[in-house]
Amino acid sequence: MANILLPTENLLYKQNNSYTLLDAPEIDDIIAHINEEHLDELLGFLSAFTSISTAELNHVDAKITAIYAEGIALQTYPKHLERLLASQDNNLRDQAFFITFAAPITHPDDLQTQYILLKQRADKKLGKKTIKLTKQVFEVQNSYNVSKNMLRLELSIPSLNNAQLNDDVQLRNTKGALSSTSVPINEAGYAYLFDLEHNATTKALMTDSIDDNKADGNAVNDSEKNNVRPTRPHCYYTLRKAWHTDDGIRAWVDVFLHGDTPGGNWAQSLQAGDTIVTKREFPEKVEHLRDGQAVLIVDETSMPTAARLLELWNNPKPPLIICITQDIADQSYFDEVKIHSRVSSSDRLEGADSTKGMRNRVHDAVTVLHITANQTTLGQDLATVIDDKLSDYVSRHAIQIDKVWGALEASTVKAVRDKLRARFYLSRADVIVKAYWRHTA
Ligand SMILES: Cc1cc2nc3c(=O)[nH]c(=O)nc-3n(C[C@H](O)[C@H](O)[C@H](O)COP(=O)(O)OP(=O)(O)OC[C@H]3O[C@@H](n4cnc5c(N)ncnc54)[C@H](O)[C@@H]3O)c2cc1C
Known part of the structure; x- marks a missing residue:
């Protein structure tokens, strides 16, 4: 958007x-x-x-x-x-x-x-899923690292009653804003725009009330309070996974920490019991991956989408994955992910489970080609590395790529899209590569 x-x-x-x-x-x-x-x-x-x-x-x-x-x-x-x-x-x-x-x-x-x-x-x-301008409120249950720099937020939405869990129920809060109680359980790449200011404001209010109760003159001054405010008001993160529990819905959101940045600082500051608020949500375009030989091209920001895609994989052919990380340690992110296997025996890699509907560890069932890149390797340079790696694999294994989904840094996206469309003679609809972040010097 x-x-x-x-x-x-x-x-x-x-x-x-x-x-x-x-x-x-x-x-x-x-x-x-x-x-x-x-x-x-x-x-x-x-x-x-x-x-x-x-x-x-x-x-x-x-x-x-x-x-x-x-x-x-x-x-x-x-x-x-x-x-x-x-x-x-x-x-x-x-x-x-x-x-x-x-x-x-x-x-x-x-x-x-x-x-x-x-x-x-x-x-x-056109009968398509679309962007929603609804407010969603989650409560933080826990947070922990799932790879060296990937922080998992475990969130919950309490149920109002069980009937509402399966429906897209929309409520108006006391200020009249629409809020939704639905969370997609079976969708990969569903993204939320998180309101970073909500938590900064909540923390500033708490600081205010602590100050009011302080009699020793150590109150936090206004400029310190202003520092609490994030330099960006909101940030997109993907719903890694959501599932029903007895008392509502649980969800994971995986935030890649890449230094001292507003999104990462926000995620790291969250404590169990905090509420977090989203302002906008939209589905990812992945329908084209249902058939044909697919390749997923991901970096740390899109690994959560790829992981969910694999868990819900509904294509007889397993995808090929190109995974680009800045730190080799983050490539362990896929270690615990299991692919939903509808893989036919001729397409299955050796060692993969043969039973329909079984889940195999990604590394047993899917080929993951790793690339480590630093922030200077973006744009055309990174696109060339990706293109070379893929072309080399495809020629050695004599396969044809039919579909591409990826999400990367903005300057790399256009270069990758053009290269892959030209190399594999693919249509625009078959190559969906999105910009998930933008490098600023
Ligand atoms: C639809 C969608 C879904 C997304 N889902 C996820 C998700 O599930 N998990 C996730 O971690 N991110 C996800 N992102 C990406 C995330 O929104 C961006 O990385 C965002 O820029 C992070 O904000 P920030 O405050 O950390 O850094 P910013 O304020 O945007 O940038 C600060 C500095 O950090 C650099 N920077 C920003 N992002 C990165 C990065 N990823 N790697 C290295 N340097 C960076 C910038 O160049 C800049 O110099 C998603 C983005 C979109 C559009």
């Missing part, structure tokens, strides 16, 4: 025909980001809201050309391999569309909201 935030002072409107053009320095970056990372959403908008046929959509890509207060202007253009045909086929020529927001943008933050509403409407029309 695009992170669309505009500072108020930069937002200017330019009248253009009947629509009001949003004109701010950030708009170009936002458009570039959406065009680069959210092409599938744009095609979804065209499919849901325009008369363009599915046959036509299969041959075109789309891009945003401008954002107006009232909606977005989209243009289709022939997909790379079909550009040559375009001159002979009128259907493949560039076409312009305007997709209207539910309500015109009057405030900069509205752009993000209106984009999400468009996505929700489009997904609903």
Whole structure:
């Protein structure tokens, strides 16, 4: 999901025909980001809201050309391999569309909201799972390391009553905000946007009440209290796994600790009994992995998604995994993960369990190719290492890669996507590689 935030002072409107053009320095970056990372959403908008046929959509890509207060202007253009045909086929020529927001943008933050509403409407029309803007409250039960730098948060949601456990029950809290009691038990990669400020505020309030009770003049001053506030308000983490218990739902969230950062500090500061709050949640795109030879390309931030994918694996062929970590010690993360095996005997590696539905340790059933990389090995360099490793394995074992899922650092993502699509002749829909984090110097 695009992170669309505009500072108020930069937002200017330019009248253009009947629509009001949003004109701010950030708009170009936002458009570039959406065009680069959210092409599938744009095609979804065209499919849901325009008369363009599915046959036509299969041959075109789309891009945003401008954002107006009232909606977005989209243009289709022939997909790379079909550009040559375009001159002979009128259907493949560039076409312009305007997709209207539910309500015109009057405030900069509205752009993000209106984009999400468009996505929700489009997904609903197309029968797809979608992003939710609901609040979820978890209680921390425990936290412990599952590999050298991976901290597991064990969370619970108390049940209101058993009937609600299986339903997507939404409640309004006293301030009217929607909150949800549903947690997906059988989904890999389901992500939550955690509200880091919630815990900072709770801690600051507790500090205040302690100060009020202090008579010895050692009260914490305001600047110390401000230091408690995280420098980022929220952070995405994946639901590693969730399951029902007698008294509600238990869940794991695995947070990779990579030094003194807001997300890591937040996770490490949590104590049993603390509440944590999420503001947004959305499903991962993994449906394409149901058949064919898949490869999963993960780093520490996406290992939790891969682990859950393996536990729920529903494809007769086991995937190949490329696992990139900065510290070799974190590669033990998969040691205790078991793959749900529907693997057919011809595809099974030696030693793997033959019974349908059995669970095998990942290292017995799946090939994991390890790469250790440091923060300077990102972007094209890391993409080349991944491509070389995969090509070498594929040529030595004479296999064909049909599907790719991965999530990595943003600059590596585009390079990997392009390389793998070209090398294995894969379609856009078969190569889903997401940006889970962004390197800043
Ligand atoms: C859908 C989704 C699901 C995700 N699920 C998980 C998950 O389950 N577990 C998890 O640990 N992360 C997950 N992430 C990634 C996580 O949100 C980012 O790594 C986030 O940047 C961490 O925030 P931070 O406050 O620790 O660091 P930031 O404030 O973002 O960055 C501080 C510094 O740390 C560096 N940095 C940031 N992330 C990393 C990293 N991963 N490795 C090395 N250096 C880094 C940056 O370059 C920067 O210099 C997910 C992201 C998305 C989008």
